[in-house]
Amino acid sequence: MSVLSDEVIEKKLLNFPDWEYYDNALHAEFEFDNFKDCFSAMSRIAFECEALNHHPDWKNSYNMLYITLSTHSAKGVTEKDFKLAEAIESIVEVEE
Numbered sequence: 001m002s003v004l005s006d007e008v009i010e011k012k013l014l015n016f017p018d019w020e021y022y023d024n025a026l027h028a029e030f031e032f033d034n035f036k037d038c039f040s041a042m043s044r045i046a047f048e049c050e051a052l053n054h055h056p057d058w059k060n061s062y063n064m065l066y067i068t069l070s071t072h073s074a075k076g077v078t079e080k081d082f083k084l085a086e087a088i089e090s091i092v093e094v095e096e
Contacts, residue, residue: 003076025070026081030092032063048087054080
């Protein structure tokens, strides 16, 4: 899996308005109504992560979910990160 150029990443991000690119990774923050809804989304995302064999760096604080995506083995952002971001977006959209 090859690392995407900054130009390609910025172009792809046009389809992901909740995400930003900095520090060699994709970053997003999602706010939910409460902890239960946030944790529910995290559980659903975890199944997608396992299916894609790609796991984010993330943290949760009450109703906030902070996600960082980068392909560690490639040392940067790859198509795999955008595929997971797309799956995350579809889950978070349903939760909102």
